[in-house]
Amino acid sequence: MNLDRLGDYSVSMALPSYDLPKTNRQVQLVRRPQGVPLADDFALSTQAVPVPGKGEILIRNLLLSVDPAQRGWASAEANYASPVALGSPMRALAIGVVVESHDEAYQAGDCLYGFFGWQDYALTTPDQIVLKLHHALPLDAQLALFGISGITAYLALTLCGRPLAGETLVVSTAAGSVGSFVGQLGKSMGCHTIGLTGSDEKVARCLERYGYDQAVNYKTAELEATLKALAPQGVDVYFDNTGGSILDTVLRQMKIAGRIVQCGTASVGSWTPAPTGPRNEREIMTRRLTWSGFIVLDHRARYAQAADDMARMALEGSLVYDTHILQGLEQAPQALSLLYGGGNHGKLMIAL
């Protein structure tokens, strides 16, 4: 939906008409993925609709998020979160509406965002709820802006990147859901923004829609020479979503006292065994770089303020978002392959 048409929206108006199915379909993880999760790693299962007990809340899911982080959650590799148990519904963020609540903080009809899984219904507890939605924005906008992507872009850039007006900010996966927000937020802070992305069509979108000053197709450009030409004084902040050879190249263009935000590693196929590459420690030392790792789940206390700020900018028209909506739960098993293949155009999600 176009944000220009939002004037008289309220969150209750944003709720689509929805049904309450008599069974609960789940997309369960049935096999540990080798690398990017494939459709065969999941199976559709039908269960009875759960009945909430004391302190529990029954949610009807409406929009399921598809996030790169799910690859890590599905894998048994050492991770920052416990792996999803085989035979369980795939862990996922989602927006849903409360059907029945046995917690006084939540009422039937409330629209919530949280860890509700790839399923029709979630039986949940308050610790799994991330936000109660109240902004006058369509639900897909809310999943893009306040979902893991928007909040990550906002918090990782402001807490770790700390860009100043006039600085050069380079962003990888620049046309993706995190990257598109990082580019726009960096521009609004007065940075010179350079986006790296994987196709000419995405380059055009970076320039025309997300306001990047420059954008580069890293698959066809000679990246080192191109960066030298676009940022002859060097790069102040590199917001890295890919790792791998793109990081190795940008690292060697960093200015003294530059900051690297390690937000993602989309280009690394597997961490077992640990991949090898150029040794980078001398670059870090001689350039006096600060290299910060960021995990959005560490910052839950800041989500509501970040969401309010992102909503304000979206409603003012200074932040655009794009969503790529798949229809139906049966699309979930192959959605992560689509995402990692670069086939999404905006925040990837599944409407139920």
Ligand SMILES: NC(=O)c1ccc[n+]([C@@H]2O[C@H](COP(=O)([O-])OP(=O)(O)OC[C@H]3O[C@@H](n4cnc5c(N)ncnc54)[C@H](OP(=O)(O)O)[C@@H]3O)[C@@H](O)[C@H]2O)c1
């Ligand atoms: N640390 C955190 O808390 C946190 C939270 C959210 C997301 N993230 C990270 O942020 C990054 C972006 O997430 P998103 O949701 O916005 O996804 P996205 O950018 O919409 O989609 C993933 C993109 O990764 C790129 N990609 C895939 N394989 C690649 C490869 N081999 N080399 C280089 N690029 C590759 C593709 O873009 P191109 O076509 O441009 O190559 C693809 O579209 C991910 O790495 C994710 O893990 C981190």
